[in-house]
Amino acid sequence: MxxxxxxxxxxxxxxxxxxxxxxxxxxxxxxxxxxxxxxxxxxxxxxxxxxxxxxxxxxxxxxxxxxxxxxxxxxxxxxxxxxxxxxxxxxxKAAQLEGSKIFMKNFLARYGIPTARYIETDSFEKASEFIDTLEAPIVVKADGLCAGKGVIIAPSRDEAREAARGMLSGEAFGEAGSRIVVEEFLDGYELSVFAVCDGKDYVVLPAAQDHKRLLNGDKGPNTGGMGAYAPTPLVNESIYRKLDERVIRPTLAGMEKEGMPFTGVLFIGVMVVKGEPYILEYNVRFGDPECEVLMPLLKSPASELFYKAATGRLAEAKIEFYDRYAVGVVMASKNYPYKSSEPAEIILDEIHHDELKQNSHISFAGVSRGEDGKLYATGGRVLVCVGLGDSIREARDRAYMLVGQVHFAGKQCRTDIAYQALEE
CATH class of the missing domain: 3.40.50.20 (Rossmann fold)
Structure with missing residues (x-):
């Protein structure tokens, strides 16, 4: 193939x-x-x-x-x-689930899929009135695509109003913010759940958890993701069942009913509040860095999963995953996520330890090949060090052992990926 x-x-x-x-x-x-x-x-x-x-x-x-x-x-x-x-x-048409947050929120409302209370508007006055009905923090989202950065969690009503004003004026995200969603903040823990769909049938992948903030302990600015692990013990059978019955099935049925059957990856951003899953957002592709920890857990041939989904034949497929854990640690450039950094040569130590060699690998991202044939860090998120193991701790330790083998000027990473699972 x-x-x-x-x-x-x-x-x-x-x-x-x-x-x-x-x-x-x-x-x-x-x-x-x-x-x-x-x-x-x-x-x-x-x-x-x-x-x-x-x-x-x-x-x-x-x-x-x-x-x-x-x-x-x-x-x-x-x-x-x-x-x-x-x-x-x-x-x-189906990609509007990610392309427009307003389309997505209205779709959830139409089909009774649990989500936060919200308003969608292009009026600052209406946004401001709704903000007054909410307790802080308050979530303000630009409608269009903003490379994962169009969501602001405002710690006060005044800051929520400022965020809404910045988006609607075009200052913050240009055309993508000409309409906005303002919604209540859900207090719980966040999960990334992925369903590979063929329009009617679907396969749910092991649930992952992403780490969006730049610094340890989920401090600092939001980023594209500083690391992830899967599967997460924060999901139990009850949550999987509720997602299946209340979210995935009604979504696929609704998309088919509206003449845009959904094929591809339905990425469900979930907030679990007191054991109940609420939908934060839909995306229509794999998350990054979640994909980096899910792909090595796939036991079945990758071509079978993707080809059967693309041709409406997932019901024929027997998709299996390894009964293991994967942890991915993002290594980012010096100035990420504030501004671009100077290109820096990447030096990889030779790995002599067989156990590490067989249970870890690097997924390269923001890298370029120089005229000298060497690899350079040229993007914000440069690469992901992935460790595999029979426990989250073992996978985490291997991922960080691999981090120690990678060198480039100004490299930065979090040192606490998977901490929520390890605290359990």
Whole structure:
């Protein structure tokens, strides 16, 4: 099987790693890929989706997997399907679940899916009136895509009003903030749950927990994610059952009823409050860095999961996961998430310890290959050190042992990934 992966981050690198160990996969292309994906397959400098579809047709590519949200919202799936190509991901219509927070919140309300009390508006006055009815902290969200940064948790009503004003004026997020959602803050613990869907059927992956804040103890600014682990013991059978009955099934039924059946990854941002799951948000792709810890837990061939989902045949698939744990620690550049950093050469120590060699790996993200052939840290989140183990502690220890083998100027990472599970 020939596979094309669209995207350039650690998520796409991790999907590439899973495909590489699949005996069915003959060749992998990445569009555009990063400085390390060329070790797994071939990088393509084709940005136009129609040109990319023509390339896929010409090369006889059997399956395309879309990593990031922007191409999905832009309709890359529709373009490939028009050409009769098999592609994993939702249509542009279905991708509104992530592309518009207003669409998503109204969809949840229509189908009685549990979520926080909210208002959607383009009026500062209406937003301000609703803010007065809420207790702080208060959540303010830009409607459109903001690369994971369009959500502000305001510690006071005045700061919530400032956030709303900044978004609606266009100062904060441009056009993406021309309409906003203001909602009550849910106090509980957050989970990332992923369902791979084919329109009707679905497979739920082991639940993960992401660490959004820059600093230990969940302090500092929000980031794209500083680490993750899976499966999390914070989910029990009761929560899985409630998500199944109250969230995933009504979502797939509702999307089909509205003429936009959902195929791809439904990423469910869950807040558990006193044992009850509430939906914070939907995304329509794998989370990053959650994907980096989920892919190594996939026991079944990756091509089977993605291909059967893309062709509406998940009911035929027997998808299995290893009964193990994975912990991923993000290593970020010096100035992340405030501004870009100077490129820095990445030096990897040779690993002599067999146990570490066999139970850990790096998923590369913000890296480029220099003219000298060396790998350089050029992005904000540079790479993810992933450790595997029979317990969360063992996986965590291996991930941090690997962190100690990676060197570049200004490197930073959290030292407490998976702390909530280890405190249990």
């Amino acid at each position: 020939k596979v094309l992966v669209i995207g350039s981050g650690g998520r796409e690198y991790s999907i590439g790693l899973a495909l590489q160990r699949d005996p069915e996969v003959e060749k992998i292309w990445f569009a555009p890929g990063n400085g390390a994906t060329d070790q797994l397959g071939e990088n393509l400098a084709i940005g136009d989706y129609r040109e990319l579809a023509a390339f896929a047709k010409e090369q006889g590519i059997d399956l395309t997997i879309v990593g990031p949200e922007a191409p999905l919202v832009d309709g890359v799936v529709d373009i490939f399907q028009e050409e009769g190509l098999t592609i994993f991901g939702p249509s542009a």
